[in-house]
Amino acid sequence: MNKTYTNAIKNLIFICSCILVLSACKKEKVPEKENISVVKNTFTIHGTLKNFHPQEVYLNKIIENSIYVIDSSKVKNNTFSFKGFVEYPERFAISFKQYSSTVILIVENADITITIDANDFENTPIEGSKLNSEFKNYQLNSKKIFKKITYLFPQFQKYRLENNANQLADISRQMKEIEQEYVDFSYNYIAQNNNSYIAAIILRDQLKNTKIDTLKIINSYNKLTDSIKKSPDAHIIALTLNLH
Template sequence: MKRFFLLVIFSLLLLSCKENDSQEKQPTVSTNTKGFKLKGNLENFYPKKVFLNKIIENSIYPIDSSKVIDNTFTFKGIVEFPERYALTFQDYSSVVIFILENTNFELVINQDQINDPLIKGSKLNNKLNEYKTKSKQIFKKIDYLFPQFQKARLENDAKELSIIRNELKSIEKEFINFSFDYILQNKNSYIAPMILRDHLKSTTIDTLRIKKAYLILSNDIKNSPDSQIIESFLTLH
């Protein structure tokens, strides 16, 4: 039970990526922006090369690489819209998901906390981390229920199991309401369609609520790749 609900949150917050080295796809770029400079610092692990990967559906495709010198690496380029990209590392299976936007920013990546890199200088990444932190606080309520669930299951206590299931549903509902409220509060940010797109990965998709949230996005935000995927989904449904 605990594992199931934890998988729900992580499926919403993170993309499930499968590395595919057989293809390389260049990102869409625009000449009307100054571009990005990403500096990375590695702690507790020592790859010789870092790869910047484009995320397409459930796969990742390397588009650039950087040698690691003195535990640091650098990427420069231009993206048309902020999107989530993935960093992978030579001889390591670790994957780091982050938002690539046209600004100068820095990632501090510790192997012991690979899913929570420290990101400096990126407003969008900070905003997404704020969302993830609050989401985890909601789902942390599951921790105290799990021992009760195990005990009730061992004792075959149907009444207690029903109470726990209702509490779990309440936690899930709290998260979903928080998530859509967060989208509403950030309707003029590229964060909004990213979070909304994650709801398409839920086992139960609330199409009407997704459509309502999509319609409030600003026109500029609706041009982003994440928004386009949502629009395609809504067109088919």
């Protein structure tokens, strides 16, 4: 197989995975609690379960590729709830006793309602949270870009069987264009929403790409407002790139 095409496929598969629901995090014991400043506002998460019946639901902190249980809720009449506070909004994972699937949501100090259907974990409705709605819109627009890939796979199979190097090279070029379209879309979104916690979340995800444009990430980070730079996602960016 054409090496350039293979690299393009790997890059796009990786990026697609970043915008889909995280479903394979490793569960760990919760680490020693960090010092967190008490804030006045609190969050509540009211959850409803459909088409599966776990006895207990867990709220998890995400650290790298693992999740750590920080709270649990017994399921009663297919419902569960969590209450607490966060100093800054960030992504958490909801997991379930005796089930391997997880659902990602942004926890902010708001009254959040979530309906989780075992038949459609990826499209979990989350209401009452402006940040989750904003991030969902970003994901939907990102997926529109990657839908273009579906038209390339049948062609790829055909030209691979024919061992048609010229056509495979052309597909590789198209894949790179789609990849660049997504990257440009993400950075434009960050620039236009530099006072949003979603911008910090998206920018942090750029650190996970197989090809990292360090200068571009730093320039985008510098354009974030001071309040957004205090968020956990922005802090990780600064720590990773030695920006403090």
